[in-house]
Every structure is written in C-alpha cells, then in structure tokens.
Amino acid sequence: MPILGAAAALLALPSSAIVATPHPPLCVAFSKAxxxxxxxxxxxxxxxxxxxxxxxxxxxxxxxxxxxxxxxxxxxxxxxxxxxxxxxxxxxxxxxxxxxxxxxDPNSSGAAMAPIEAEVKALAAKPVKGPGSISLYVASEQGGAMPGVRVRLRHAGGERERIVRTDKAGRASLRAAPGRWTAEVTEPGWTSRFSLYTYQRADGFELAPGGCADLRLEPIRLGSGGKT
Incomplete structure (x- = not known):
C-alpha cells in the first residue's frame, strides 16, 4: 500500500504526548469511568x-x-x-x-457543563446490555489519516475475528460483543502499535455491554526476520 510506505518515515520518532487529541466520544469516557x-x-x-x-x-x-x-x-x-x-x-x-x-476526559464546569450533562443523563438512563461499538482511527504519528488499511480485531471470549478497512478519513467502526478485545493492523509486512495519543490500548481493551471503545493505531513496517 503506497500510503503506508510513505508514512513509514513518519513513525521513526517516539511520541511524547499522552493526552488523547481530540477528546474521545463522550460515551467512551462514560463507559471507561x-x-x-x-x-x-x-x-x-x-x-x-x-x-x-x-x-x-x-x-x-x-x-x-x-x-x-x-x-x-x-x-x-x-x-x-x-x-x-x-x-x-x-x-x-x-x-x-x-x-x-x-x-x-470531558470533565467540565460552568456553562460548558450543561450540554455534556444532558448527554450523560441520556447515557445513564440507557439500558446497559447488548453489543457495544468500536471506533478506530489509523494514522501516522504526526496525525495524517491513513485510508484503506485493514485492521484485525480479536475477541478474548472466542468470537471469530473481525477485519475492517479504514475509509478515506482513516476511520472504521463496528458493532461488537462485550468483553476484552485486541486490534492490530494486518497489512502484509506491517504491524502496528497503539498510539500514545489514544484513549484506550489496542493491545487489550474492555468493551462494556452497550458501551463504546475508541482506538488510534500507528502502522509500523516489519524489518527482516519479521521484526520491527
């Protein structure tokens, strides 16, 4: 995939930021808290x-x-x-x-708090059961969206693995069973790491019943012998 090759050089330097940017969807913060x-x-x-x-x-x-x-x-x-x-x-x-x-997290006070609290009220009233939703963003460390990238998701409870492909904005989403999941880029010759900008760890995250997960992955080219 040409876009992956072009992005390889961008992944050489480690990220130093640890706060998710932009903030994750509100339902993700509610699910995780x-x-x-x-x-x-x-x-x-x-x-x-x-x-x-x-x-x-x-x-x-x-x-x-x-x-x-x-x-x-x-x-x-x-x-x-x-x-x-x-x-x-x-x-x-x-x-x-x-x-x-x-x-x-979307901690807030004053005038900014009212619309967030309205959403929180709706989330708190929602029955906590059934499938949840997983949102993915695949990007270079500098934030450039990477379209057309395949991502494999595996469920620890034995559900068959799922393969999704990112859209033009580098994003993908799916409905999924509750439980512990992992996600990784699955292009030939590539692996991935969860970004330090991410909200949840792609190498092991919990999806609550009816909840949300929000992930960001950074592809890394494999070297000789299948090592990064």
Missing part, C-alpha cells in the same frame, strides 16, 4: 506529584462512593481539572486506592 458524578469542588491543593480537590457529590450518574470524595490528578501533561468553588461534572477512575481524573 468507574464513577461519573456532579458536585461542588473545594479545598484545592497541589504538590510535586498530585493536584487534588474535595468534591461534595450531589448526583451519581454512574457508580457509588462516599458523598465527599478526595479527587486527584497526576501533576503531569495528562492531568485533569476541577474548578474549585463551582459545580463540576467529573469522570473518575478508581486507581491505586485513589479517585483520579484525567485530561482526556
């Missing part, structure tokens, strides 16, 4: 490793936890944000005994 809440943030603090807030929750859209939470984010380029003194909508992950937020 352990807690989705609204509440007033206060008591902001920061040190070399963490930033944090105390959040008094007024509504749980997903999950359950104490009404007063200590919510933190790593003090890195992937950090999330809550606005102290205001009502916030937060997508929270339980990790390492902490309630964490991330910059790739």
């Amino acid at each position: 352990d807690l989705v809440v609204t509440g007033t943030a206060s008591a902001y603090s920061v040190d070399d490793e963490w930033q944090g807030w105390t959040v008094t929750v007024d509504r749980f859209y997903k999950g359950r936890a104490p009404q007063r939470l200590r919510v933190v984010t790593q003090n890195t380029s992937a950090r999330g944000w809550a606005e102290a003194g205001k009502r916030n909508l937060l997508f929270i992950e339980r990790k390492g005994g902490r309630f964490q937020i991330w910059g790739s």
Whole structure:
C-alpha cells in the first residue's frame, strides 16, 4: 500500500504526548469511568506529584462512593481539572486506592457543563446490555489519516475475528460483543502499535455491554526476520 510506505518515515520518532487529541466520544469516557458524578469542588491543593480537590457529590450518574470524595490528578501533561468553588461534572477512575481524573476526559464546569450533562443523563438512563461499538482511527504519528488499511480485531471470549478497512478519513467502526478485545493492523509486512495519543490500548481493551471503545493505531513496517 503506497500510503503506508510513505508514512513509514513518519513513525521513526517516539511520541511524547499522552493526552488523547481530540477528546474521545463522550460515551467512551462514560463507559471507561468507574464513577461519573456532579458536585461542588473545594479545598484545592497541589504538590510535586498530585493536584487534588474535595468534591461534595450531589448526583451519581454512574457508580457509588462516599458523598465527599478526595479527587486527584497526576501533576503531569495528562492531568485533569476541577474548578474549585463551582459545580463540576467529573469522570473518575478508581486507581491505586485513589479517585483520579484525567485530561482526556470531558470533565467540565460552568456553562460548558450543561450540554455534556444532558448527554450523560441520556447515557445513564440507557439500558446497559447488548453489543457495544468500536471506533478506530489509523494514522501516522504526526496525525495524517491513513485510508484503506485493514485492521484485525480479536475477541478474548472466542468470537471469530473481525477485519475492517479504514475509509478515506482513516476511520472504521463496528458493532461488537462485550468483553476484552485486541486490534492490530494486518497489512502484509506491517504491524502496528497503539498510539500514545489514544484513549484506550489496542493491545487489550474492555468493551462494556452497550458501551463504546475508541482506538488510534500507528502502522509500523516489519524489518527482516519479521521484526520491527
């Protein structure tokens, strides 16, 4: 595939960014979060490793936890944000005994919060069952879309593998059974890695019943002996 050959040189340098760009679909953030809440943030603090807030929750859209939470984010380029003194909508992950937020999630407050909360309400009311959806984007590390690329998806539960081909915008989507999946470029002479810009890891991601997954893959040409 000529476009893959042209992109090979673009994949030589490692990416340093770790926040998904653009932000993933809202349903992906909702599916991945352990807690989705609204509440007033206060008591902001920061040190070399963490930033944090105390959040008094007024509504749980997903999950359950104490009404007063200590919510933190790593003090890195992937950090999330809550606005102290205001009502916030937060997508929270339980990790390492902490309630964490991330910059790739659509955390919001103020006027920007209303349309996002309306979508969250609809997602929370939706029955959690049946197939989910997987969205793929295949691109060079610099972001150039790569059309016509075949991607193989495998389901850990034994469902037959699925092959999709990206469209002119480098994208593909499919409905798929819940469970653990992997995805990889399957062109002859090529493999792929999940991009550091991605929201979920293509080498192993969970698709919730009725949920969403959002992946970005970067093709890599195989060298002699089938190694990258």
